[in-house]
Amino acid sequence: MFNPTARQLQLFKVIVFIAALIPLGRLVLFGFTDRLGANPIEFITRSTGDWTLYFIAITLAVTPLRRLSGWNWVLRLRRMIGLFAFFYATLHFMTFLWFDHFFDLAEMWKDVLKRPFITVGFTAFVLLIPLAATSTNGMLRRLGGKRWQALHRLVYLIAGLGILHFWWMKAGKNDFAQPILLGSIIGVLLLLRVYWKVTQPKGRKVPARPAAS
Amino acid sequence: QKLAAKQNSAYVVMDKPTAFKDATTYNNFYEFGTDKADPAHHAGTLKPRPWTIAIEGEVKKPMTLDLDALLKLAPLEERIYRLRCVEGWSMVIPWTGYSFAEIIKKAEPTGNAKFVEFTTLADKKQMPGLGSPVLEWPYVEGLRMDEANHPLTLLAVGMYGEVLPNQNGAPVRIVVPWKYGFKSAKSIVKIRFTREQPKTAWNVSAPQEYGFYSNVNPDVDHPRWSQATERRIGEDGFLARKRKTLMFNGYSDVASLYTGMDLKKFF
Numbered sequence: 001m002f003n004p005t006a007r008q009l010q011l012f013k014v015i016v017f018i019a020a021l022i023p024l025g026r027l028v029l030f031g032f033t034d035r036l037g038a039n040p041i042e043f044i045t046r047s048t049g050d051w052t053l054y055f056i057a058i059t060l061a062v063t064p065l066r067r068l069s070g071w072n073w074v075l076r077l078r079r080m081i082g083l084f085a086f087f088y089a090t091l092h093f094m095t096f097l098w099f100d101h102f103f104d105l106a107e108m109w110k111d112v113l114k115r116p117f118i119t120v121g122f123t124a125f126v127l128l129i130p131l132a133a134t135s136t137n138g139m140l141r142r143l144g145g146k147r148w149q150a151l152h153r154l155v156y157l158i159a160g161l162g163i164l165h166f167w168w169m170k171a172g173k174n175d176f177a178q179p180i181l182l183g184s185i186i187g188v189l190l191l192l193r194v195y196w197k198v199t200q201p202k203g204r205k206v207p208a209r210p211a212a213s
Numbered sequence: 214q215k216l217a218a219k220q221n222s223a224y225v226v227m228d229k230p231t232a233f234k235d236a237t238t239y240n241n242f243y244e245f246g247t248d249k250a251d252p253a254h255h256a257g258t259l260k261p262r263p264w265t266i267a268i269e270g271e272v273k274k275p276m277t278l279d280l281d282a283l284l285k286l287a288p289l290e291e292r293i294y295r296l297r298c299v300e301g302w303s304m305v306i307p308w309t310g311y312s313f314a315e316i317i318k319k320a321e322p323t324g325n326a327k328f329v330e331f332t333t334l335a336d337k338k339q340m341p342g343l344g345s346p347v348l349e350w351p352y353v354e355g356l357r358m359d360e361a362n363h364p365l366t367l368l369a370v371g372m373y374g375e376v377l378p379n380q381n382g383a384p385v386r387i388v389v390p391w392k393y394g395f396k397s398a399k400s401i402v403k404i405r406f407t408r409e410q411p412k413t414a415w416n417v418s419a420p421q422e423y424g425f426y427s428n429v430n431p432d433v434d435h436p437r438w439s440q441a442t443e444r445r446i447g448e449d450g451f452l453a454r455k456r457k458t459l460m461f462n463g464y465s466d467v468a469s470l471y472t473g474m475d476l477k478k479f480f
Contacts, residue, residue, distance in 0.1 A: 037250065038239030038446045039302055102454045117437045168437065174347045174418060175247045 001070050009076055016077055020084040023051045024091070041099045048092035053166060053182055055085035056159050060189040067196065079135050082155070086132040093125050117168035124161035127154050156193075159186050216289065216371040218309045224292035224365070226463070228448070231304035233373050235447045240380045241298065242399055243347050244333065244340035251342070252380035259339045259400065261377070261384035268316065270405035271326035276319075280384050284370060286319060287311040291374070292367060297429045297462045299393035301455075303443045308388050309371030312364050322358070322406045329361040330354070330411035331387055331398035348414050354398035355411030355425070356389065359470055365390055391464040393427045424480040428471070429462035433480045 004012065027044055030036045036043045062078040065071065096118075101108045112122045131152055133139070140148050163186060167179040242252040245259075262280060269275045278286070289309050297303045317329075335351035337343045343350050360366065367388040370377060377383040382399025389396050395415055405411075415423035422436055431441045442455035461467050471479075 038235035039249075039444065041444065042302075100455070111439065114434075115437055171419075171437075175345075 003071075004073055009073060013077060013080060016080060020055070020081065023047065023088070041095065045092065045095045045099075048088050048095060049166070049169075052085055052088040052092055053162050055081055055088060056155065056162055057182065057186050057189065059085055059155065060159060060186060064189055064192045067192075083132060083135060086128050089125050089128055093122075117165060117171075120161050120168065121165035124158045124165060127158050127161070131155060131158075156190060159190070214376045215374060216309050216376050218289035218291045218371070218374070221290040221292050224294065226293050226295055226305060228295065228305045228445075230293060230307055230373075231445075232447050236304055236306055236372070237378050237380060239446060241300075241395065242342075242380055242382070243345075244335070244342045244350075244352065244400075245380065246342045247345070247347055255341050256379035256383075258341065259334075259379040259383060261379060261400075264384050264402075266385065266401060267403045268320045268405075269403070270330070270407050271323045272406050273321035273323060274319070280370075283368075283385060287315040289370070294367070294388060294390040295462050296388075296390065296394055296397075297443060297458065299395055299423070299427065299435065299440075301438060301440070301443050302446050303456075303458075303462075304446050305448075307373055308367055308369040309374065310367045310369035310388070313366040313368045313387060314362050314364060316368060316404065317362055320404075320406065325408050326406035327358055328407045328410055329356050329358065330403075330405040330407050331356075331401050332403035332405070333398050334400045334402045348418050351402075352398060352414045353411055354387070354396055355407075355413050356396070357410075357470075358406075360389070360467075363467060363470065365464060365467065391429055391461040391467045393429060395423070396427050426471075426476070426479050428467075428476065428480075429458060430460060430476055430480065431458040432460075433477055 027036070027047055030043075031040065059078055059082045062074055062081070066074050097103060097108055101111070111118050113119065131154060134143060134148060134151060143151065163179060163183040166182065167176065170176055170179055238253045239249045240252040241249060242256065245252040245255040264280045265277050266283060267275075267277050289311060291307055291309050293305060293307045295303060296306050313329075331354045333352035333354075334340070335343055356366065367390075369382075369386050369388045370384060372378075372381060377386065382397075382401075385401050386399040387397050387401065396413075410425060413423075413425060415427075416425050429440075434440050440458055443458045444455045
């Protein structure tokens with residue numbers, strides 16, 4: 001089975017890091033070359049929202065990939081991918097706060113409280129914050145593996161809220177192709193976990209393996 | 214293709230017209246796809262000539278007009294209108310056409326005619342978006358008789374001094390500047406005068422979100438977003454605040470059409 005050396009793993013991390021910055025780079029490039037279309041803010045909002053969901057889906061794919069392939073090392077890439085989900089979620093939220101509300105917090109709150117579609121997206125974003133904040137090894141040690149893992153299971157809820165947010169964004173236009181596709185992918189990734197939980201023989205637990213590096 | 218028309222100085226707004234490129238590449242015309250860049254990419258298959266419009270229903274003179282007859286029906290004039298999309302963005306567009314009232318005069322509606330229904334072409338060969346179930350096809354829009362008769366309601370055959378680009382609703386569309394953009398049906402093939410309120414496409418699709426009237430109204434929010442402000446495409450700087458949306462999109466003289474109506478109920 002493939003098992004990278006420490007150097008190879010380091011290289012993978014650099015590659016993933018650079019790849020994860022491509023969506024941002026694309027936005028910057030488009031911004032400077034006038035390719036964001038007639039409504040650049042909308043383009044940026046949609047793009048950062050899409051990528052948040054893609055990165056959440058990739059994060060959720062790590063465990064199934066590890067179990068199905070036996071590549072335990074992919075777990076070492078998960079923290080970075082998860083943090084990129086938070087990174088794009090932050091950009092997405094900032095576009096909303098800046099360009100939709102011009103940092104008028106009172107106005108933003110009105111929107112958050114009044115509109116379920118925004119309430120859900122905002123909640124998902126807020127729930128991501130503790131996950132990002134406890135992503136360091138130090139925080140993992142302080143919380144202890146069990147509690148840390150329990151906290152980070154919030155990502156299942158966040159993924160669900162994210163899809164709902166996307167779904168409602170497309171609702172009323174009856175244009176559900178994208179939320180259905182992404183929701184199905186995330187649904188399968190979550191169902192795999194349920195399946196393993198149910199079929200797993202008692203007493204034999206797959207140890208939680210927090211990334212050590 | 215140029216289209217000669219005299220500017221009507223009664224219908225000019227001081228705002229700077231939107232760039233032609235923005236107005237022709239950022240469109241909602243679901244018959245060509247739901248992405249706003251889709252119509253510009255896919256509307257090349259639409260054949261705006263030859264074209265006929267059927268005028269029927271509660272009229273003394275039902276008729277079928279071809280495009281040349283339509284162009285000659287009244288003198289063409291240019292009018293610069295604000296356009297406010299229900300999605301929260303706006304443009305300023307110089308249209309060419311004449312008041313829809315000219316058609317009404319010609320068709321002589323009977324006393325039973327209370328509404329006008331506009332039907333958009335629905336031809337799968339020309340419109341690739343019809344394969345998707347986003348809306349019920351054909352696209353139908355409608356106005357109350359007095360709204361249709363209001364001089365602001367424009368039958369448009371051109372914009373920016375040229376014939377309408379396909380993605381903007383060639384060869385003939387309606388423009389109702391005090392209502393959200395989707396009320397202004399594109400690529401019209403049928404105009405029906407009716408007794409009953411027409412079953413309009415968006416209202417059928419999502420009645421809680423899109424009312425029959427759909428007047429621009431900053432005080433009545435869309436369930437999923439505020440209508441109090443709007444982003445003017447291309448003009449407002451990247452970092453600018455959104456501008457305040459005006460009641461009836463600034464066309465306050467239409468207010469008399471709705472005297473005594475609760476516009477929160479009839480949104």
